[in-house]
Amino acid sequence: MDNLTNHARPSTDAIITVRCIKSFEYRTCKNAVLKHIDLENTTVGELKAHILETIRTTSGWKPYLSVEFDTLKLYTVAHGHKTQNLIINMEDDKSLILSDDSATLAWLGIENEAELSFFNREAYEAFKKNPDMKW
Structure with missing residues (x-):
């Protein structure tokens, strides 16, 4: 009966x-x-490599090939609050940026259905200093 009540992936x-x-x-x-991401065994570095491989090998990503992606940051977890910014959570860089490439995703608190932002850290820091949106 216990297995029937546990619906978590x-x-x-x-x-x-x-x-x-x-x-x-x-x-x-x-x-x-x-x-099919194994949160217990996948490290931040392995996830970055997986995303970069997806960008290189999947159609529709050509405009993104020139971006030097180097940083992952937690945007939100399932059923968590979302930020006002539609693409990145600009709050609490110290705890939300996944800076240790050897840490596993589960150890960092990444859960099923989490949303992450992947970006160039230098571009992010420049945007934080002058967060103007353009059209």
């Missing part, structure tokens, strides 16, 4: 949505939905 088969951000000012981003 096991941590060895998570779905994660990653917003790959090309431009903060123009809010240009494309989502990569990654399925």
